[in-house]
Amino acid sequence: MPPPAASTSSAVPVKEDGCSLTGDSFIRPHLRKLSPYQPILPFEVFEALGSLRFPYIYPDPESRRLRAALAEDSGLESDYILAGCGADELIDLIMRCVLEPGDKILDCHQPLRFPRKSDFSLDVKRIVEVVEQEKPKCIFLTSPNNPDGSIINDETLLEILNLPILVVLDEAYIEFSGLESRMRWVKKFENLIVLRTFSKRAALAGLRVGYGAFPLSIIEYLWRAKQPYNVSVAAEVAACAALQNPDYLENVKVALVQERERLFKLLKEVPFLNPYPSYSNFILCEVTSGVDAKKLKEDLAKKGVMIRHYSNKELAGYVRVSVGKPEHTDALMDSLKTLY
Structure with a gap:
């Protein structure tokens, strides 16, 4: 005779009114606030x-x-x-x-x-x-x-x-x-x-x-x-x-470059990051003050923020941050403030 089924009532989150929660209620709050990318192309x-x-x-x-x-x-x-x-x-x-x-x-x-x-x-x-x-x-x-x-x-x-x-x-x-x-x-x-x-x-x-x-x-x-x-x-x-549609592509580029400059200024304020001036859609940062670059990437990932770390020894102490929308920059900076 099979054992009685274990009760799962405590495993399913329930609202105070007794209704089941929606799926997005399990998502981290700051991620729910981020608006998805709109297509960059016209x-x-x-x-x-x-x-x-x-x-x-x-x-x-x-x-x-x-x-x-x-x-x-x-x-x-x-x-x-x-x-x-x-x-x-x-x-x-x-x-x-x-x-x-x-x-x-x-x-x-x-x-x-x-x-x-x-x-x-x-x-x-x-x-x-x-x-x-x-x-x-x-x-x-x-x-x-x-x-x-x-x-x-x-x-x-x-x-x-x-x-x-x-x-x-x-x-x-x-x-x-x-x-x-x-x-x-x-x-x-x-x-x-x-x-x-x-x-x-x-x-x-x-x-x-x-x-x-x-x-x-x-x-x-x-x-x-x-x-x-x-x-x-x-x-x-x-x-x-x-x-x-050159005007559309130009407007998207201008917005990205403006956000890149804002991101660069904010990254310079982080005591353990040394960002390099960039002419692209990303910014390379040297990780300083004894902070481990790989661990920094992992800690940010736990907060839902993804950056790039390189495994080769020449760049082991660096991370690369892609330029996104203003709310992506804000999410990154908010997360960095909670670390170290």
Whole structure:
């Protein structure tokens, strides 16, 4: 005979009037007060995707409509522009077309690793030495850089472009910097490639739309090697719709940059954080005063606030905070005040 079922009456929260609580009553109060993100992309993108015609027809192998829109947006002729399934595909394509077994590359992406200085700026002198000694075939740069948000100024970039090396410049976060893209530079420098994306600019990360500016002497070979239908119909339609709404994208960017500046000032007031100036949509902070960066991330997570911590030893003492809405900043600051 089975044992009698245990009473569960005390396990179910009940309101004073005897009615069962609603599910959201279990959620932390400060999280219930946060309003969810509204779509960063204009409604016209959804409308365009909802009215797709002829989805059974293959995409245009040359993405001509998108490249024409990008030419108008950037001021660079479409002959210099190649679209891809995210910038990742273009990076892969560049490496397949340029590198042979045994070739070397110089990656300056990660800060606090050679060849960057302690303030995250590029160590150009060291880069020159490596190029002379190791003779890498190409160098990968990011401006603004992830995760510190620093930028590469014109003088530094020109100095690197004078080296006998192919320079691949990733501008995924350029919209948040207030600076001009270097896309048009490819008409002057035969050893420069500039990569861009719709993932951050127009919140189309899930549709995978990237593009790049290439010298004519390079792009012709990428056309030969690329997959024929690399940009889907939906991705091209969404990207074109986003580009038709520059005012909307600009307003979203301005709001984010304003909140980034407010967040930076508030983080500077936290005694155990040293935030670095950022030109991107995140802020890197050095965790000081004996506070453990990993534990800080874990303690904030318990309060429903998520920040980024890095496992590699060079960044073990840092955290990265993404810029959100004002109420997200407020929630972070309220939580930080209760710690340590």
